[in-house]
Amino acid sequence: MFFKDIPGLEETKKILIASVKNNHIAHGQLFFGSEGSAALPLALAYATFINCENQQAEDACGVCAACVKNQKYIFPDLHFIFPTSSTKAKTKDISSNTFLKEWRTFLTETPYSNLSEWGAFFGGENKQLSISVDESRNIVKNLTLKAIEGAYKIMVLWLPEMMNAAAANALLKILEEPPGKTVFLLVTQDPGKIITTILSRTQMVKIRDFTDSEVATYLEKKKDITEKRAKQIAYLADGKMNEAFRLVDEAEEDNQEMFREWMRLCYKKDYTSLVNWSDSFQKMGREAEKTFFQYGLSVLRESLVFQSTGDALLRLEETEKTFIENFSKVLNTEKIEKISTFLNEAYYHIERNANSKIVFLDMSLSVAASLR
Numbered sequence: 001m002f003f004k005d006i007p008g009l010e011e012t013k014k015i016l017i018a019s020v021k022n023n024h025i026a027h028g029q030l031f032f033g034s035e036g037s038a039a040l041p042l043a044l045a046y047a048t049f050i051n052c053e054n055q056q057a058e059d060a061c062g063v064c065a066a067c068v069k070n071q072k073y074i075f076p077d078l079h080f081i082f083p084t085s086s087t088k089a090k091t092k093d094i095s096s097n098t099f100l101k102e103w104r105t106f107l108t109e110t111p112y113s114n115l116s117e118w119g120a121f122f123g124g125e126n127k128q129l130s131i132s133v134d135e136s137r138n139i140v141k142n143l144t145l146k147a148i149e150g151a152y153k154i155m156v157l158w159l160p161e162m163m164n165a166a167a168a169n170a171l172l173k174i175l176e177e178p179p180g181k182t183v184f185l186l187v188t189q190d191p192g193k194i195i196t197t198i199l200s201r202t203q204m205v206k207i208r209d210f211t212d213s214e215v216a217t218y219l220e221k222k223k224d225i226t227e228k229r230a231k232q233i234a235y236l237a238d239g240k241m242n243e244a245f246r247l248v249d250e251a252e253e254d255n256q257e258m259f260r261e262w263m264r265l266c267y268k269k270d271y272t273s274l275v276n277w278s279d280s281f282q283k284m285g286r287e288a289e290k291t292f293f294q295y296g297l298s299v300l301r302e303s304l305v306f307q308s309t310g311d312a313l314l315r316l317e318e319t320e321k322t323f324i325e326n327f328s329k330v331l332n333t334e335k336i337e338k339i340s341t342f343l344n345e346a347y348y349h350i351e352r353n354a355n356s357k358i359v360f361l362d363m364s365l366s367v368a369a370s371l372r
């Protein structure tokens, strides 16, 4: 991972690069960003930059021996600790090393993913993931040895909030008396769950969420979709890059048009059409159905904001703005909140594998009844 691979966040990249140039690399750093943010990719790019043999002004060189190995996550002085569990194939002596091969592929292919996506990736999805007690030995073993190739030994620890007490204590010991030229990059989504003795020994690097335009630009480049579609998805993903990727892959329908048409049918109480709709709704598949509900909920949320402030539609494009403005004229706050509740309930049932035809029809009837 290089800084140039990560969209936006120039302000954070500058601070990280300056810390290396000024020789102020704190030995314990806590990268804190919400799910789908650049917290893990930035820690990886930072690790690459620190050990690059020919650091450039804004990024690692990309061609030196260290960069080439760091890009594949096989640099001998870059170590990883992350949550794992047993799988069908592997049941004994489970630690990060057991899944190192899967982890490298995961970082290469989907570095913005969350914990459950990682679980699904290596085959531990139905198990409780954690950072096991055995990891404490790995931490001590890997970091008390001399660096093999790099100037710095770096350990990236993903989701320290999932460490058990023994692993946390081993880490704490090393943070208290760090061996020379050792850097710990802890990447967390929830610092509130990390013990305070560890927090007090790390320097916090707060990573903001991506903006809509950072997500949209990145999607256009990576996923080869139109600007309009990229913007629509960025808006729905709400700063979460993993969510944006999921939406591109799974949402085929044009939700904007579909939602508008569906609301019109509910408003007209056109029951025959709504029954037909529930048939085609079922054929969309569960992920697309969920995306439709998410879209509907976001429109309702914007409508509420619009009603209370009058001018909060800056994130939307023209056609959508017009729709929400008209929508807000027809419905009062109470009705919008009611419809949101129905959509939320429907989403809940779809997520738990209820029959989507019945859920959709039931929701449509409730919405139609509440509209007049």
Ligand SMILES: [Zn+2]
Residues within 6 Å of the ligand: 051, 052, 053, 054, 055, 060, 061, 062, 063, 064, 065, 066, 067
């Ligand atoms: Zn380099």
